[in-house]
Amino acid sequence: MTEALLEAKSISKKYEDRYVLQNTDLKIDHQQFVAILGHSGSGKSTMLNILSSLLKPSSGQVLYKGKEIGQLSKSAVAKFRREDIGLVFQHYMLIPNLTVEENIQMGSKYALEAADLEELVSLLGIEKLLNKYPHQLSGGEQQRVCIARAVIKKPAVLFCDEATGALDSENSKNIIVLLHAIKQTYGTSILFTTHNREIARTADRILLLEDGRIVRDDMNREKLSPDQMSWEI
Incomplete structure (x- = not known):
C-alpha cells in the first residue's frame, strides 16, 4: 500500500471552549487535486493551516511522508515549509518594491531544485510582466505571480486558501485552469479551499466540511474539465 503524502490523525483545534475542527482524519495522495468545500466558519482555513504547519492542532497528529510534523525541530519544520509546500492565499502579499521576477525568485531562494523560470512564467502567461511592479498589475495577474512564487520551488503540496476569493469569474476560472x-x-x-461548488467539480476529490467535521469525502467520478466551468456565486 502506497504511503500517503500527507496525513492527519484525529486533529482538533479548540479556541477557549469552542472547537473549530474536531477529530479529523485525512489522507492526501501524491498528485491529487482536493477541493475542500464549506461555508465561512466551517473549519476550512483552520484545517489547511494545520496541515501546512502554520498552526498547531490542539490534539492529534499531522504526518508528512510518514513523519510527524509536531515532533520535528523548529529548523526541520522551517525546512519543510521552505522545500516541500507552497502557499497561496486570497490576498496576494507581494513585495511592492520588488519586480514580478524578483517576487517570484524569492520563492526559490532556498529551493533544492527550482523550476525553470521561463517555463513556469510561460505556463502562467506572465512572461511579459517580469519587469513590472505589483501595483502595475491587475488582481488576476497578481495572483498568477503569487502562484509562480509558490510553485517555483516545485513543492510537493500547494495549499490554496480561497485563492480565487478576490477575483471575478473570468480570472477565477483562469486560475483554476x-x-x-x-x-x-x-x-x-493541491489542496484548495472554496465555497464554490463549480470549482469542486474539477477536482479529483471533494471534501465537505460542516462545523469543523468532514461530512463528505468522495472521489469525483464525473470530473469537469476546468475550462468548461460555468460559474456560481
Missing part, C-alpha cells in the same frame, strides 16, 4: 496545468506539469498535490 492554471492550477490543473501545474498539477500535470510538476506533479503537485
Whole structure:
C-alpha cells in the first residue's frame, strides 16, 4: 500500500471552549487535486493551516511522508515549509518594491531544485510582466505571480486558501485552469479551499466540511474539465 503524502490523525483545534475542527482524519495522495468545500466558519482555513504547519492542532497528529510534523525541530519544520509546500492565499502579499521576477525568485531562494523560470512564467502567461511592479498589475495577474512564487520551488503540496476569493469569474476560472496545468506539469498535490461548488467539480476529490467535521469525502467520478466551468456565486 502506497504511503500517503500527507496525513492527519484525529486533529482538533479548540479556541477557549469552542472547537473549530474536531477529530479529523485525512489522507492526501501524491498528485491529487482536493477541493475542500464549506461555508465561512466551517473549519476550512483552520484545517489547511494545520496541515501546512502554520498552526498547531490542539490534539492529534499531522504526518508528512510518514513523519510527524509536531515532533520535528523548529529548523526541520522551517525546512519543510521552505522545500516541500507552497502557499497561496486570497490576498496576494507581494513585495511592492520588488519586480514580478524578483517576487517570484524569492520563492526559490532556498529551493533544492527550482523550476525553470521561463517555463513556469510561460505556463502562467506572465512572461511579459517580469519587469513590472505589483501595483502595475491587475488582481488576476497578481495572483498568477503569487502562484509562480509558490510553485517555483516545485513543492510537493500547494495549499490554496480561497485563492480565487478576490477575483471575478473570468480570472477565477483562469486560475483554476492554471492550477490543473501545474498539477500535470510538476506533479503537485493541491489542496484548495472554496465555497464554490463549480470549482469542486474539477477536482479529483471533494471534501465537505460542516462545523469543523468532514461530512463528505468522495472521489469525483464525473470530473469537469476546468475550462468548461460555468460559474456560481
